Amino acid sequence: xxxxxxxxxxxxxxxxxxxxxxxxxxxxxxxxxxxxxxxxxxxxxxxxxxxxxxxxxxxxxxxxxxxxxxxxxxxxxxxxxxxxxxxxxxxxxxxxxxxxxxxxxxxxxxxxxxxxxxxxxxxxxxxxxxxxxxxxxxxxxxxxxxxxxxxxxxxxxxxxxxxxxxxxxxxxxxxxxxxxxxxxxxxxxxxxxxxxxxxxxxxxxxxxxxxxxxxxxxxxxxxxxxxxxxxxxxxxxxxxxxxxxxxxxxxxxxxxxxxxxxxxxxxxxxxxxxxxxxxxxxxxxxxxxxxxxxxxxxxxxxxxxxxxxxxxxxxxxxxxxxxxxxxxxxxxxxxxxxxxxxxxxxxxxxxxxxxxxxxxxxxxxxxxxxxxxxxxxxxxxxxxxxxxxxxxxxx
Amino acid sequence: xxxxxxxxxxxxxxxxxxxxxxxxxxxxxxxxxxxxxxxxxxxxxxxxxxxxxxxxxxxxxxxxxxxxxxxxxxxxxxxxxxxxxxxxxxxxxxxxxxxxxxxxxxxxxxxxxxxxxxxxxxxxxxxxxxxxxxxxxxxxxxxxxxxxxxxxxxxxxxxxxxxxxxxxxxxxxxxxxxxxxxxxxxxxxxxxxxxxxxxxxxxxxxxxxxxxxxxxxxxxxxxxxxxxxxxxxxxxxxxxxxxxxxxxxxxxxxxxxxxxxxxxxxxxxxxxxxxxxxxxxxxxxxxxxxxxxxxxxxxxxxxxxxxxxxxxxxxxxxxxxxxxxxxxxxxxxxxxxxxxxxxxxxxxxxxxxxxxxxxxxxxxxxxxxxxxxxxxxxxxxxxxxxxxxxxxxxx
Numbered sequence: 096x097x098x099x100x101x102x103x104x105x106x107x108x109x110x111x112x113x114x115x116x117x118x119x120x121x122x123x124x125x126x127x128x129x130x131x132x133x134x135x136x137x138x139x140x141x142x143x144x145x146x147x148x149x150x151x152x153x154x155x156x157x158x159x160x161x162x163x164x165x166x167x168x169x170x171x172x173x174x175x176x177x178x179x180x181x182x183x184x185x186x187x188x189x190x191x192x193x194x195x196x197x198x199x200x201x202x203x204x205x206x207x208x209x210x211x212x213x214x215x216x217x218x219x220x221x222x223x224x225x226x227x228x229x230x231x232x233x234x235x236x237x238x239x240x241x242x243x244x245x246x247x248x249x250x251x252x253x254x255x256x257x258x259x260x261x262x263x264x265x266x267x268x269x270x271x272x273x274x275x276x277x278x279x280x281x282x283x284x285x286x287x288x289x290x291x292x293x294x295x296x297x298x299x300x301x302x303x304x305x306x307x308x309x310x311x312x313x314x315x316x317x318x319x320x321x322x323x324x325x326x327x328x329x330x331x332x333x334x335x336x337x338x339x340x341x342x343x344x345x346x347x348x349x350x351x352x353x354x355x356x357x358x359x360x361x362x363x364x365x366x367x368x369x370x371x372x373x374x375x376x377x378x379x380x381x382x383x384x385x386x387x388x389x390x391x392x393x394x395x396x397x398x399x400x401x402x403x404x405x406x407x408x409x410x411x412x413x414x415x416x417x418x419x420x421x422x423x424x425x426x427x428x429x430x431x432x433x434x435x436x437x438x439x440x441x442x443x444x445x446x447x448x449x450x451x452x453x454x455x456x457x458x459x460x461x462x463x464x465x466x467x468x469x470x471x472x473x474x475x476x477x478x479x480x481x482x483x484x485x486x487x488x489x490x
Numbered sequence: 491x492x493x494x495x496x497x498x499x500x501x502x503x504x505x506x507x508x509x510x511x512x513x514x515x516x517x518x519x520x521x522x523x524x525x526x527x528x529x530x531x532x533x534x535x536x537x538x539x540x541x542x543x544x545x546x547x548x549x550x551x552x553x554x555x556x557x558x559x560x561x562x563x564x565x566x567x568x569x570x571x572x573x574x575x576x577x578x579x580x581x582x583x584x585x586x587x588x589x590x591x592x593x594x595x596x597x598x599x600x601x602x603x604x605x606x607x608x609x610x611x612x613x614x615x616x617x618x619x620x621x622x623x624x625x626x627x628x629x630x631x632x633x634x635x636x637x638x639x640x641x642x643x644x645x646x647x648x649x650x651x652x653x654x655x656x657x658x659x660x661x662x663x664x665x666x667x668x669x670x671x672x673x674x675x676x677x678x679x680x681x682x683x684x685x686x687x688x689x690x691x692x693x694x695x696x697x698x699x700x701x702x703x704x705x706x707x708x709x710x711x712x713x714x715x716x717x718x719x720x721x722x723x724x725x726x727x728x729x730x731x732x733x734x735x736x737x738x739x740x741x742x743x744x745x746x747x748x749x750x751x752x753x754x755x756x757x758x759x760x761x762x763x764x765x766x767x768x769x770x771x772x773x774x775x776x777x778x779x780x781x782x783x784x785x786x787x788x789x790x791x792x793x794x795x796x797x798x799x800x801x802x803x804x805x806x807x808x809x810x811x812x813x814x815x816x817x818x819x820x821x822x823x824x825x826x827x828x829x830x831x832x833x834x835x836x837x838x839x840x841x842x843x844x845x846x847x848x849x850x851x852x853x854x855x856x857x858x859x860x861x862x863x864x865x866x867x868x869x870x871x872x873x874x875x876x877x878x879x880x881x882x883x884x885x
Contacts, residue, residue: 174762175717218764285722294724311721313765322570324857325754325777326706326830327680329689330747332855337739337755344736352725359720360732362765363758367569369613370708370757370775372858380765382720435721460727462719463767 096193098474101186102178104131115175115465120214120225121149121253128170128182132211135189139196141209146270147263148229149213149254155192156203162275163206164489166191166481169215169226169439176216177467179282183455183474185211187280191482203489205275212439219244219253227439231446232266239264271446276417276488279440280453280481282469284462289430296430296456301473302480303430304422305452308441310391310410311384314402316343322367322375336377337365339400343379346398354394356385357435380405384435411441417449424487425480429453436462453480491588493869496581497573499526510570510860515609515620516544516648523565523577527606530584534591536604541665542658543624544608544649550587551598557670558601559884561586561876564610564621564834571611572862574677578850578869580606582675586877598884600670607834614639614648622834626841627661634659666841671812671883674835675848675876677864679857684825691825691851696868697875698825699817700847703836705786705805706779709797711738717762717770731772732760734795738774741793749789751780752830775800779830806836812844819882820875824848831857848875 108131109124111117118124129151136143136153144152157163168184188209195201213226220242228234240251240261251261286295289303296303320336344360351358362380381402385391388410395402422429432454434441444450455477459468469477503526504511504519513519524546531538531548539547552558563579583604590596608621615637623629635646635656646656681690684698691698715731739755746753757775776797780786783805790797817824827849829836839845850872854863864872 173764173767283722284719286724286727287722309721321856321861322859323855324679324831324859325756326704326752326779326832327682327857328752328830328855329681330743330752332681335743335754338743341736341739344732348725348730348733357721357723357725359730359766359768361720361760361767361769362763363760365756365758368757369568371754371777372568372756373754374756375859382766384721435723436719437721460718460723461716462722464717464719464770466716 096190098183098186098190098478099471101135101189102182105182109172111175113175115177116172117174118170118172118176119174119219120171120216121219121257125171126257129211132170132185136209139189139192145259146230146267148226148265148267149259150226150230151211153209155207157206159203159206161205163208163273164485165208165210165274165277166280166485167210167212168279168281169212171214171216171218173216173218173463175465176463177465179457179467179469180284180462181215183282183469183477184280185209187474187478187481190478191485194478194482195486201486201490205489206273207485207489215439220250223437224439224442225250227442229264230267231271231442233442233445236265274443274448277440277443277448277450278421278453278481278484279438279450280455280477281438282462282467283454283457284436286460287433287435289432291430293430295460296432296454300430301456301476303432303454304418305413305434305454306418306431307413308411308434308437309384309386310388310408311382311437312391312407313405314381314383314395315405316379316381316398316400316402318343318377318379320373320375323373325371325373328373333373335373337374340377340379343398343400347381350394350397351383354385354390356383356390356394358383358394386433408437411444413440413444413451414449418451421451421484421487425483453477453484491585493578493581493585493873494866496530496584497577500577504567506570508570510572511567512569513565513567513571514569514614515566515611516614516652520566521652524606527565527580531604534584534587540654541625542660542662543621544654545621545625546606548604550602552601554598554601556600558603558668559880560603560605560669560672561675561880562605562607563674563676564607566609566611568611568613568858570860571858572860574852574862574864575679575857576610578677578864578872579675580604582869582873582876585873586880589873589877590881596881596885600884601668602880602884610834615645618832619834619837620645622837624659625662626666626837628837628840631660669838669843672835672838672843672845673816673848673876673879674833674845675850675872676833677857677862678849678852679831681855682828682830684827686825688825690855691827691849695825696851696871698827698849699813700808700829700849701813701826702808703806703829703832704779704781705783705803706777706832707786707802708800709776709778709790710800711774711776711793711795711797713738713772713774715768715770718768720766720768723768728768730768732769735772735774738793738795742776745789745792746778748792749780749785751778751785751789753778753789781828803832806839808835808839808846809844813846816846816879816882820878848872848879
């Protein structure tokens, strides 16, 4: 079955009236995606499992000796997300097995699994890659179970409501030991410069390989003023933190530009947030990432405000030897790009598993939005490459 | 009873753990304030009424001929508001009647009423002076009943829960016709320049009279960009409305300064408001006011963005003859100041009722915040002036 046909089966699942897809973790749309996964796996005679962390697995020849080659991605989305971020990798895995099944001389020499990791986006509960982080032990069960969504629903309640027990989440060493290698195919999410200096995947290069996930951090800046009446307080008497906010937003962009990193102010909290009140305080969150940790830290030092570090993820290189071997097996011509976004592949790489990512060109350069896009022909090219990679690693 | 003792009885009502007072309309704290009003009125033998719009009235000699002299203010507060904005005017009215009651030669020649208008701040449902606007017909019953708070509770539901029927709100012509004059005593809310060019009430002038309520408007600026992934979108590919927001905030301040008005950005909405997403859109609300409508409009024209007018209130002058007579009766030395804030007095003035405001010095210059302040001695001076005004108008 073609990857385009496979994705088409998900067209209506979680479609937002405002455009894009709402498939947040452990919602009914997420459940519909999971039902689709189970149906696809079952129709191919694959053995389906849901692990204790809610990740879905479909096994081919699980009883063969050796560790498994795992391919896949995730099915959940951000609010109003695109159709490709996640599902493209899972659908491509099914399509790649179909392609290999029709090749008479492919005989798997090791177990192969297709995985759909749970709650990759972290859009509902705030922690990205929750399913893979629980699996590798990078996220503690109690910390995970205490997370809540905007309605105050805990992850434990959300999982229970979806029929998944939250009691046994956490490190799954036995399963982890079975994963020999992991390959995640994913839609390109921007036009970051490749190792050849080219911005993004081009008309000559519909596919690429990821070399690393950029180091990235999240900071919070708290700006304090004096709450007062907007209609009665002379300008000279004001201590208005909204003016400081304006300066911070502009400084963040200037620092990012001068150091060649990406930095974004995407979330703001204003207290009290009334039209007729000078705010008493404003908080701004800064997301900053770049090819080099030093550049990110230098840029942040230039903001000129006390910024509290809320989280930091160091650079996560993918295993160079594994990526090189994969590149050779795919013809040796794929451009190498970094990923600015975090992925389950990064979580598994940090756990010591040889991991690689195949990126599929996205002409829009837009992701986490309805405009996210990949051409049918490029999706099919991705499947051919993924099938070649599976054949190379698992024959 | 002294005004300081009267206010002290409200010290614990709606006290916020974060400082200041939460006495939003139709909450239990508001109900406690109302209970206090009824107890004060009853203990003085005044006749208590709640009108169909939820405003509280305490009548002295209601059967005397002629229209009533009404004094009072409101009891509700903004979130974390101060102790004086509203209650000072109501408590001073009771204290002034007490002072007059001990003067043997004061015999009222007309009805006198103390009023506590309902929901003056508009902090819960978004429309300020709801009680007085309903009374004068400036706010339509259906529009009022459809207002909701942040929890989606309608004004009608909130009033019902507080035991007040919302069915009969609206223009109360008969009651309006009984109001001959209205005097509202209020804490000063900033240090706006007096007619003598002095900034705010000074050590030589603990009391003042308001001449007008400034014209004021509320605008919304919608800034549209392209929602995208913060970790993968090159700076050059971004259309980030947060940068536009920063420019608008700074432009608003520059325009306010150059035209001598007050303008404030106090409320912002960011969509989707995620740390790792470049926003797709940002909306900012601008509150602008000044001594002159032309200056306000000129300043707004300089913002350089399409700003949608959400509400506009023209300048509301208080009846010059009435203010002059009141000033003379108080010794002829009180400075005249504008009010940047809206008040029930402005609503009644727009309805054609001779209206005046006595302002009490606020050394902090801060209002709508816990730091709002008036010295005990100044509060007592306000009572003396209010008693003199009542004697002058109602003997």
